[in-house]
Amino acid sequence: MNSIFIALNLLKRMVGGKRALLIHIVLPVAAISLLIGIVGGSDKDDYSVAYVNADQGIMGAYFVRELQEAHAYRLTGMNTVEEVKKSVTDRKAAAAIAIPPDFTERLLKGETPEVSLFQLNVSEASATLRLHAESAVGRFADIVRLIAATGASGDEMIAKLDEALRRAQNKMITSSVTDLGLVPRDGVRFATGFMLMFLMINISSTVNLMIEDRRIKTMSRVYTAPVRSLEIAAGNFLGSFLAGSVQLVLILLFTRYVLRFDYGLPFFSQLLILELFLIACVGLATAVAGVIRNSQSAGLLNTMLVTPSCMIGGCFWPVTLMPDWMQKLSYFVPQRWAIDAIQNVSAGYEVASVGLHIAVLVVFAVVLLGFGSVTLQPHKTEFDR
Missing domain, CATH: 3.40.190.10 (Periplasmic binding protein-like II)
Structure with missing residues (x-):
């Protein structure tokens, strides 16, 4: 129950007011939807x-x-x-x-x-x-x-x-190229990559809120009540997940039914995979919030973690274009597993065929959340070691 109150409070701070709703929901959703519409809709008939x-x-x-x-x-x-x-x-x-x-x-x-x-x-x-x-x-x-x-x-x-x-x-018989829908459309991987990067950037904003709570000692005051460290970590986890889910659903609805972008797979199958990736991202945010003590270092999160992991995970270009050692390294970031799962389902496979990808994303979330709950240490302030 304590975790639910913490989650609702975090959600209210992120989307509760008009300004917060505009910054955290409206503008990001509009920007990423427009980007997906432009980049994803650029497929050409000629080859x-x-x-x-x-x-x-x-x-x-x-x-x-x-x-x-x-x-x-x-x-x-x-x-x-x-x-x-x-x-x-x-x-x-x-x-x-x-x-x-x-x-x-x-x-x-x-x-x-x-x-x-x-x-x-x-x-x-x-x-x-x-x-x-x-x-x-x-x-x-x-x-x-x-x-x-x-x-x-x-x-x-x-x-x-x-x-x-x-x-x-x-005597050669000429042939023509016909799209039978057997492989993902060219824009699906780019659209998915941009969406994953957007989710990670927006989830990183929850890290800033956690660090702010530590700086002004809000977290330590909560800890003085009969609230365990695990409950505080779970509350922040759940609040971040709810905020990210709102953003994710709005993006999918807008790009699918307003921009008419064809992802090549059912809505709920795509939502399931992306929600699992979101859980992994939230677990990562919780773990990072437990490690970062200085609020001035929070700005390095996107530079040192989000952007490099998106590059290695295939958000910007196919993993197959990278050297072998980077391709092997990509298996250690959740983006690789989420993109591969969506591409496989988009190519006609059943969701059950990407069970390994789903299991890996769940493992990412469990391990990172456990690590975050241990390192969060809500009784310590920004300057405590």
């Missing part, structure tokens, strides 16, 4: 692909011609791998392909070389492009092996290979 052909033989040219004949992509040739990568990061191209210098040489040796595919988002078109590229390379390798079995080599083999590829491409 532009930048490519660089570093191959000196005939196979690289046939690979590019195969993509051109498919009529499914808008190709743009470039000179270096750095240029095609930059075109993707600058969003001038949806994806990029780099054909290695030894592409023809390795095929003639009987190997199956790989072409490099660069992309920021996973979509139906990008999956089709990857399958198309792998299919073309595999077919080229099969043709080379068949010609080699006839005993041809050197210039004779290249001539027969050229003739066989010409006949094959003249």
Whole structure:
């Protein structure tokens, strides 16, 4: 019961007055909804692909011609791998392909070389492009092996290979890219990432309230009553969770039914995953409030914790673009698990299939809340050690 009173008091301080309601609810919800509407709604029907052909033989040219004949992509040739990568990061191209210098040489040796595919988002078109590229390379390798079995080599083999590829491409059936809803839309990950960052930033405001309570000795006065440290921590936890839930529900309702943004998954499935992430965030805020003693250090929370964890967790860019050691590190932040869960459900999986993600988010919340209840020490003031 004591925790409920503390929670209601914290909620009243955050959204009770007109000014608090405007600062903590109206403006943040409007800003993040507008950002999701702009960024998430920027998907295009055409699929532009930048490519660089570093191959000196005939196979690289046939690979590019195969993509051109498919009529499914808008190709743009470039000179270096750095240029095609930059075109993707600058969003001038949806994806990029780099054909290695030894592409023809390795095929003639009987190997199956790989072409490099660069992309920021996973979509139906990008999956089709990857399958198309792998299919073309595999077919080229099969043709080379068949010609080699006839005993041809050197210039004779290249001539027969050229003739066989010409006949094959003249008979090639063109294809088109169709969105079947089998993978998440490009904007879903960005919209989810921005939403998670917004939730963490707003939950961090509760840390400031806890530190303020410690500074003016409100927390220590509550502790002198028959209220345990765990109850105080649980009350702040519950109040932060209620305030965050109000913000979260308003964002989902506004973006879904006013801006008409399609997340690709049911409302309640998305709300469940985001609420679990919110619980983990509140647990983190409680733990940080227990560690930070100086109110002047509270401003470092976003710089030292929120922004880096969002970067590592995939809120700003796909985790797959990061080095391997950073990808492994991302499993230690809740953003990675929440984004992966939403993308999996958006791709057509059931909520039960992301049970591991849900369990990890719950573990984050339990561990952090337990740590926060121990380190909060409400009987101490700002300057006590």
